[in-house]
Amino acid sequence: MKYAFYPGCVSRGGCPELYPSAVKVSAKLDIELEELKDVGCTGAGVLPQYLSDPINARTFAKAEAMGLPIMTICSTCQGVMSQANYRLKADPEYRTKINKEYLSEEGLEYKGTTEVKHLLWVLFEDYGIERLKSLLRKPLKGLRVSPFYGCYIRRPPEAITPTKELNRRKNYLDELIEILGAELADISGKGKCCGFPILTANEENSLAMVGKHTGEAKEKGADFMVTPCPLCHLNLDGNQPRAEAQEGKEIGLPILHLPQFLGLALGFDPGEMNLKRHIVSTQPVESKVSMLT
Amino acid sequence: MEVTFKVYRKDPEKDGKPGRSNYTIDIPEDATVLDGLLKIRDEIDSTLAFRASCLRGYCGDCLVRVSGRARLSCVAKVTAFTQKAPEISLDPLRIVPVIKDLVFDWDAFMWNKIRAVQPWLEPKEPASDGENLIPDAAMKDLRKVMSCYYCGMCDEGCTVLPVDFNFLGPAALTKAYRFAFDPRGKETRERLKILEEPKGIWDCVHCYEADEHCPRGIEPTKRIIALRDLAFKLGITNEKVARHHKSFAASVKESGWLDEGRLAIESEGLTNIKGLMKLLPIAARAMARGKAPIPYLHPKRPGADKIKKIFEKGEQETK
Amino acid sequence: MQEFDVLVIGGGASGLRAAIAAKHAGAKVALITKIHPLRTNSGLAQGGLNAPLGKGDSPESFAEDTLLAGDGLCDRDVVRTFAAEASKEIIWLERMGVPFNRNGEGRIDLRPFGSNSKSRTCYTDDRTGHIVLQVLHEQAQRAEIPSLEEWFVTSLVADGNSCAGAIALSLRSGKLDSFSARAVILATGGFTRLYLPSTVSLGTTGDGQSLAYSAGARLMDMEMTQFHPTVFPRNPALLITEAALSEGAVMVNQKGEPIRLAKGLSREKICLSIHNAMQNGGGSVSLDLRPIGKDKLLSRFPQTHELVRGLAGLDITKEPIPIRPVAHRSVGGIETNATGETSLPGLFAVGECACNGLNGAGRLAGNTLTEAVVFGRKVGDAAAKYAKTASKKSFPSAKLSDEEKAITALVSGSSSGGDSSGKIHADLGRLMSEKVGLIREQAGLQEALDRIHRLKQRYRALRVRNTSRIYNYELTTYLELGSMLTLAEIVAQAALGRTESRGAHQRADFPQKDDRNWRNHTLVSLVQEEPRWDQKPVAG
Ligand SMILES: Cc1cc2nc3c(=O)[nH]c(=O)nc-3n(C[C@H](O)[C@H](O)[C@H](O)COP(=O)(O)OP(=O)(O)OC[C@H]3O[C@@H](n4cnc5c(N)ncnc54)[C@H](O)[C@@H]3O)c2cc1C
Ligand code: SF4
Ligand code: SF4
Numbered sequence A: 001m002k003y004a005f006y007p008g009c010v011s012r013g014g015c016p017e018l019y020p021s022a023v024k025v026s027a028k029l030d031i032e033l034e035e036l037k038d039v040g041c042t043g044a045g046v047l048p049q050y051l052s053d054p055i056n057a058r059t060f061a062k063a064e065a066m067g068l069p070i071m072t073i074c075s076t077c078q079g080v081m082s083q084a085n086y087r088l089k090a091d092p093e094y095r096t097k098i099n100k101e102y103l104s105e106e107g108l109e110y111k112g113t114t115e116v117k118h119l120l121w122v123l124f125e126d127y128g129i130e131r132l133k134s135l136l137r138k139p140l141k142g143l144r145v146s147p148f149y150g151c152y153i154r155r156p157p158e159a160i161t162p163t164k165e166l167n168r169r170k171n172y173l174d175e176l177i178e179i180l181g182a183e184l185a186d187i188s189g190k191g192k193c194c195g196f197p198i199l200t201a202n203e204e205n206s207l208a209m210v211g212k213h214t215g216e217a218k219e220k221g222a223d224f225m226v227t228p229c230p231l232c233h234l235n236l237d238g239n240q241p242r243a244e245a246q247e248g249k250e251i252g253l254p255i256l257h258l259p260q261f262l263g264l265a266l267g268f269d270p271g272e273m274n275l276k277r278h279i280v281s282t283q284p285v286e287s288k289v290s291m292l293t
Numbered sequence B: 001m002e003v004t005f006k007v008y009r010k011d012p013e014k015d016g017k018p019g020r021s022n023y024t025i026d027i028p029e030d031a032t033v034l035d036g037l038l039k040i041r042d043e044i045d046s047t048l049a050f051r052a053s054c055l056r057g058y059c060g061d062c063l064v065r066v067s068g069r070a071r072l073s074c075v076a077k078v079t080a081f082t083q084k085a086p087e088i089s090l091d092p093l094r095i096v097p098v099i100k101d102l103v104f105d106w107d108a109f110m111w112n113k114i115r116a117v118q119p120w121l122e123p124k125e126p127a128s129d130g131e132n133l134i135p136d137a138a139m140k141d142l143r144k145v146m147s148c149y150y151c152g153m154c155d156e157g158c159t160v161l162p163v164d165f166n167f168l169g170p171a172a173l174t175k176a177y178r179f180a181f182d183p184r185g186k187e188t189r190e191r192l193k194i195l196e197e198p199k200g201i202w203d204c205v206h207c208y209e210a211d212e213h214c215p216r217g218i219e220p221t222k223r224i225i226a227l228r229d230l231a232f233k234l235g236i237t238n239e240k241v242a243r244h245h246k247s248f249a250a251s252v253k254e255s256g257w258l259d260e261g262r263l264a265i266e267s268e269g270l271t272n273i274k275g276l277m278k279l280l281p282i283a284a285r286a287m288a289r290g291k292a293p294i295p296y297l298h299p300k301r302p303g304a305d306k307i308k309k310i311f312e313k314g315e316q317e318t319k
Numbered sequence C: 001m002q003e004f005d006v007l008v009i010g011g012g013a014s015g016l017r018a019a020i021a022a023k024h025a026g027a028k029v030a031l032i033t034k035i036h037p038l039r040t041n042s043g044l045a046q047g048g049l050n051a052p053l054g055k056g057d058s059p060e061s062f063a064e065d066t067l068l069a070g071d072g073l074c075d076r077d078v079v080r081t082f083a084a085e086a087s088k089e090i091i092w093l094e095r096m097g098v099p100f101n102r103n104g105e106g107r108i109d110l111r112p113f114g115s116n117s118k119s120r121t122c123y124t125d126d127r128t129g130h131i132v133l134q135v136l137h138e139q140a141q142r143a144e145i146p147s148l149e150e151w152f153v154t155s156l157v158a159d160g161n162s163c164a165g166a167i168a169l170s171l172r173s174g175k176l177d178s179f180s181a182r183a184v185i186l187a188t189g190g191f192t193r194l195y196l197p198s199t200v201s202l203g204t205t206g207d208g209q210s211l212a213y214s215a216g217a218r219l220m221d222m223e224m225t226q227f228h229p230t231v232f233p234r235n236p237a238l239l240i241t242e243a244a245l246s247e248g249a250v251m252v253n254q255k256g257e258p259i260r261l262a263k264g265l266s267r268e269k270i271c272l273s274i275h276n277a278m279q280n281g282g283g284s285v286s287l288d289l290r291p292i293g294k295d296k297l298l299s300r301f302p303q304t305h306e307l308v309r310g311l312a313g314l315d316i317t318k319e320p321i322p323i324r325p326v327a328h329r330s331v332g333g334i335e336t337n338a339t340g341e342t343s344l345p346g347l348f349a350v351g352e353c354a355c356n357g358l359n360g361a362g363r364l365a366g367n368t369l370t371e372a373v374v375f376g377r378k379v380g381d382a383a384a385k386y387a388k389t390a391s392k393k394s395f396p397s398a399k400l401s402d403e404e405k406a407i408t409a410l411v412s413g414s415s416s417g418g419d420s421s422g423k424i425h426a427d428l429g430r431l432m433s434e435k436v437g438l439i440r441e442q443a444g445l446q447e448a449l450d451r452i453h454r455l456k457q458r459y460r461a462l463r464v465r466n467t468s469r470i471y472n473y474e475l476t477t478y479l480e481l482g483s484m485l486t487l488a489e490i491v492a493q494a495a496l497g498r499t500e501s502r503g504a505h506q507r508a509d510f511p512q513k514d515d516r517n518w519r520n521h522t523l524v525s526l527v528q529e530e531p532r533w534d535q536k537p538v539a540g
């Protein structure tokens, strides 16, 4: 089982704890990763399509040449790439145009065969839940966990959930929480936006969203929240103190990256998963985990 | 069949407190929710207030929440909601000021916001006496957008509106799209300027909720993104956003990747001392935890020059 | 009291166009409407609107078709003006932003429609009304015309022998207010809700015709109610645009045999063919849209596809849709000349509520929206001009308190023995469809009149139980029913009077057209509380 790995820059930049934990967890699961190195940022929904589609087409072409599907660890990377890939696959004319104008110079061509999958999808769709279960060393019994997907890993449907079968993607994180032995502390905002994309344009609204989602999880008795999206993490974790100040309430909800969450259940110790690097203290989680046998 | 309608009530002429009335009525199998409501108002409780006009799903006036889901009551079949029990609940939308019962304030919810985007075409001077000669492809897109029946379901589903009711919202921004992308209009730049003000296009988190909620498949989120891409192309006028986008683009252009440290600082503006100070406590904490990336020491990626080329070409193309 | 030069009552296509024109002519204008403009009946129009823009077409040919559809009852000059000005008005709409479907040259595409002898119907898929209405509403906002929405006009106010304004109830605040105006334009739409089922929206109840009649203005050709041939009849009936027929759909009887139609048949004739097929075979008739082809159906009839699926649970790309003729459009209305002047000075009327001699005894498919915009502009202009020269009128202030008392008396809170507006309306609608419907005859019309009288008695005994004022829809429904009962009697009486068959008026007992005696318009007005019946010969 091998993937062309697209870690995304946040996993090394703003959330440097993510990259190593993803690599360690993948190794433990025997998922082989070959990192895509000379490719560009997806555009993250910030760059306009007319710039980001060619950049992404280039990435897909490289993976295609390696004969590998792409694995991501960022909902935003996943979403932006899924959408670009959808357009490029659905419209051969468009693909030809991009190939001709942007990729041919480098001798590249995207034929439209590359699959792009987030680690979360890989687990359910390629890896197999039974296999995952057989590797669990420390089921997270007694911990209450709220899911937070990030919008781009759930919508828009034509790119993310193109078939009825794949509609299940909207629920993977919920399922995983229970598979890893934890209890689901469901929240209504789990599929909503974390607020990160408007942090510059409207900070107040952005922080209000942080307060809303983390606050709701806290009310539902969550020990922590897990997210497959480092950008959500940046806002939900990094800006939680400011959200607390703005909304005038104490929250203190630790936010874990998906690989960290997996890692704990696979038996890594919190240190190996770099939990210390978060802004909101993960101490309570760590001590609960250390009590598990 | 007998069905119980559990209807949200509020009477501004009494105490104005929300309550609920239950009405059990006998209606045909294929009755719509509106059929039931009309029957209740006519035969049981004439004080019940709700709106309706076209009766057939053309007009959007009768939007209510049927057992939690926003629906046009005139086309929603009662039986679609009574599988479990012979009862349905009716409520106004979640985020609107309610006036009476199921009648809410459309002005505040949507019409005023639409008015704010200057919802009319400023036509260009005609080239000749006849109609404008335009390929149907351009018109088709506008017809799709104008199939909007102002039901507000996209606003009801929007992520931002519940935290900020003053956000213009997807319905109004979709209306704005129709003018910005009409080849017969002038002043696209002026129009974008209005949309770029606070509470406009840059406040949208592009979460695609609106697309999921629109019953007409108009894809409001994609319309908003198209407006943003257009603004990017023509030069963003919202200063904060412009700095952020410029820095983002510059970073990717130079190195193939995003330099978040640079992004944070440049977004606030290099001369905006106050803004930078605000970053400090976080930056300091983040730094202590080895989390904050150090700006401007961001390494170039292999392939960066290729990305740069794509950039230059793309920028050229859209000129 | 609020004061304006021109007060436009009604926010459909004709009202919006009139308001824009009056504003451009320099008048101080306001628009008042009982529902939001974008929710009005105009938004239901599907197929398109006519203009002789095609290469082989001409205003003369367009006029000829309109005259044919009117079956000898059109006023020629009005038709000629209309046909001559239609193209200009459609081009204006195009410039203001209507995204008409285009042909290969990028020109407005013209679809064949109804009994038009040429392709001359401009369209936006099958949502023409909805989109034209939006553009008019946009331009009204651009012209900064104040729009009073959810205000229900309860009466017109006269100063001596001229109209001085109106009184209206704000649904939102529950308060009555008076609006003085030098000129009042009624653009309140039709009255087809007299019939159940019918193709129209909930508020298409003839308020304007009834208001004008009560204020002393004359009504004309009220017996003419057009039925639409291709309607899925479940209540509320869902119209399937006739454009489907022109683009290849076929009608089939219960055995699946096609019902052949000669080309260019008028709506009335198609209705009669369906009626006959149903009588003869005793079975149902369906419309099979599949011959149009799936792709074209989905691209040109998206709304029909969506609505039929939603309301009927049927898929037009897969199966035929049961249809029958259903009451559609009032052809008669408030008598006006070509610039909208009614018999009451200062009162203008336009659109479906008006009857200016354009439509005669039947209406050419695709003419109503064109009529709304062509005459909307003309009448708006004329009203603004009139307002400039008319002397200031005095609005009798006692009227407001009188109205207040009248409404308070209605709203008594006491129940009335289980009867209700809804029940009376249901009985009326069925009665009109059966006895004053597609085919009429003397005994049935007599019976209808008797029964309408009894319905009126029930109505008079009825009181409004809901004593609250804010969004009191029982009250507005009651007032609308009052208008409908007034008009129902007039329609039945006018139908009884016209002893011939012509256009939308078909008498089983007088199956022939009688040009010698009946090239006349039927007129009626209220004189000293009694209807006075009259006739006038067709002009030109
Ligand atoms: C299903 C359907 C399909 C059609 N298809 C076509 C077509 O393809 N082509 C075509 O040309 N025509 C078509 N028509 C006809 C056309 O849509 C209408 O006849 C026309 O739009 C009428 O416009 P209007 O402005 O006169 O009235 P309306 O649009 O009915 O507007 C009336 C206005 O008056 C207001 N009003 C009424 N009473 C009061 C009161 N008491 N106080 C205050 N305000 C009041 C209402 O609120 C409304 O704003 C169709 C009609 C229907 C129903
Ligand atoms: S989408 Fe975000 S995380 Fe992914 S590569 Fe681009 S900037 Fe980095
Ligand atoms: S995409 Fe934007 S406008 Fe649409 S629902 Fe999300 S935040 Fe609201």
Ligand code: SF4
Pocket (backbone or CB within 6 Å): B147, B148, B149, B150, B151, B152, B153, B154, B155, B170, B171, B174, B213, B214, B215, B216, B217, B218, B220
């Ligand atoms: S865009 Fe769609 S959801 Fe939004 S108001 Fe229009 S029709 Fe309704």
